[in-house]
Amino acid sequence: MMRRRNALTAMISGLLGSIWAFISCAPLRRDNSHSTAADSETALLAKQLEQDLALLARRNYAEEGIPMFLVCENLASKDRASTRKNSAPESVALAQELRRNADALILNQPNATEAEIPKILEVLAERDFGMTLSRRADER
Amino acid sequence: MSDNRSFRESAGTLENLLSSSPVLRVVNFHSTPRSRDREYREQIARLGKSFSAVSEADLDRYLATGQWHKAKPGVIPAIYEGYRNGYDVIVPLLEQFGLIGWFFVITDFVKAPPAEQLAFARAHDIGIETLEYPDGRYALSWDELREIGRHHVVASHARSHVLLSALDQAARESEVLGSQQDFKEHLGRPVRTFVSFGGPEYGVHPATDKLIDQAGYQFVFSNLKIQRLREWA
Numbered sequence: 001m002m003r004r005r006n007a008l009t010a011m012i013s014g015l016l017g018s019i020w021a022f023i024s025c026a027p028l029r030r031d032n033s034h035s036t037a038a039d040s041e042t043a044l045l046a047k048q049l050e051q052d053l054a055l056l057a058r059r060n061y062a063e064e065g066i067p068m069f070l071v072c073e074n075l076a077s078k079d080r081a082s083t084r085k086n087s088a089p090e091s092v093a094l095a096q097e098l099r100r101n102a103d104a105l106i107l108n109q110p111n112a113t114e115a116e117i118p119k120i121l122e123v124l125a126e127r128d129f130g131m132t133l134s135r136r137a138d139e140r
Numbered sequence: 141m142s143d144n145r146s147f148r149e150s151a152g153t154l155e156n157l158l159s160s161s162p163v164l165r166v167v168n169f170h171s172t173p174r175s176r177d178r179e180y181r182e183q184i185a186r187l188g189k190s191f192s193a194v195s196e197a198d199l200d201r202y203l204a205t206g207q208w209h210k211a212k213p214g215v216i217p218a219i220y221e222g223y224r225n226g227y228d229v230i231v232p233l234l235e236q237f238g239l240i241g242w243f244f245v246i247t248d249f250v251k252a253p254p255a256e257q258l259a260f261a262r263a264h265d266i267g268i269e270t271l272e273y274p275d276g277r278y279a280l281s282w283d284e285l286r287e288i289g290r291h292h293v294v295a296s297h298a299r300s301h302v303l304l305s306a307l308d309q310a311a312r313e314s315e316v317l318g319s320q321q322d323f324k325e326h327l328g329r330p331v332r333t334f335v336s337f338g339g340p341e342y343g344v345h346p347a348t349d350k351l352i353d354q355a356g357y358q359f360v361f362s363n364l365k366i367q368r369l370r371e372w373a
Binding site for chain 1: 143144146147148149150151154155156157158159160161162163164165166167168169170171172173176179180182183184186187190191202203204206208213215217267269270342343361363364365366367368369370371
């Protein structure tokens with residue numbers, strides 16, 4: 001099902017929400033519980049990312065519509081901050097998702113290069129407004 | 141020992157840019173054969189339900205202010221190369237579902253005689269997997285482009301789909317200035333948007349940037365960005 005503009009935020013909070021729920025059932029350990037939770041979250045995300053990347057790699061780029069996010073830059077204004085200061089929360093959420101998924105990718109591909117960055121953005125776009133991953137979810 | 145410095149640096153740079161810049165959703169299409177019509181219909185119908193059309197004026201306003209002014213966020217269906225099936229298959233769907241397509245056209249593909257278009261495509265990295273036109277015409281015609289330009293956006297993808305930074309100056313001029321000249325001649329007006337083969341952004345190859353400025357393009361699309369270079373007169 002097509003997700004709407006706040007889907008990215010919802011996805012983040014949904015994922016985090018389920019992780020926190022899981023953690024809340026575990027015995028409270030104040031020493032290293034934070035890093036353990038973060039590690040398991042990254043591991044979960046790495047697994048999901050690996051699956052999504054594999055699925056998206058099978059798309060036919062020559063004939064399929066491929067979703068992507070593009071960053072908008074206003075080079076015409078002397079005050080380039082005029083665009084930036086109004087950036088939407090959606091952009092911030094997307095930046096956070098990029099960071100989380102980049103961290104996760106390193107788990108699977110320790111020697112990843114910058115060429116992998118657009119692929120992560122493609123995955124985020126597919127999760128947000130694409131059809132390939134939602135079809136897979138529907139098939140389950 | 142792992143070396144992912146370039147990955148981490150690029151991810152960090154993009155993260156910083158994203159967190160301080162507007163973003164836009166784009167769906168990149170290339171050849172859109174009729175045999176996949178159902179798939180495109182489903183995709184474009186979904187996009188039309190959740191997102192708004194983006195005209196050049198909308199994009200200009202969004203990039204100038206950073207504020208999106210419609211109730212639903214914008215989406216750009218970007219249709220690359222100038223395939224005839226973009227007109228036959230995608231345009232009716234875009235119009236049915238209220239979206240504006242951005243057609244990035246390789247002008248020498250359009251200018252090639254129909255009998256030579258498949259060979260031109262093969263020689264210029266223009267993928268045609270589905271052979272569906274017995275008359276051999278696989279590129280848009282200028283008549284179709286003029287019609288597309290009434291409701292959609294026609295943009296330059298240069299003349300022949302080659303890496304501009306690898307060309308000599310004369311060939312590069314032909315690609316950047318020449319394609320704009322082609323549009324002026326056949327559409328009666330310049331186009332506002334340019335994208336290079338391979339998707340490099342403005343600012344990485346000064347000789348190409350200079351020509352983009354000279355041709356007067358307002359927007360440059362690239363692999364990760366849409367850049368607004370100037371006001372549009």
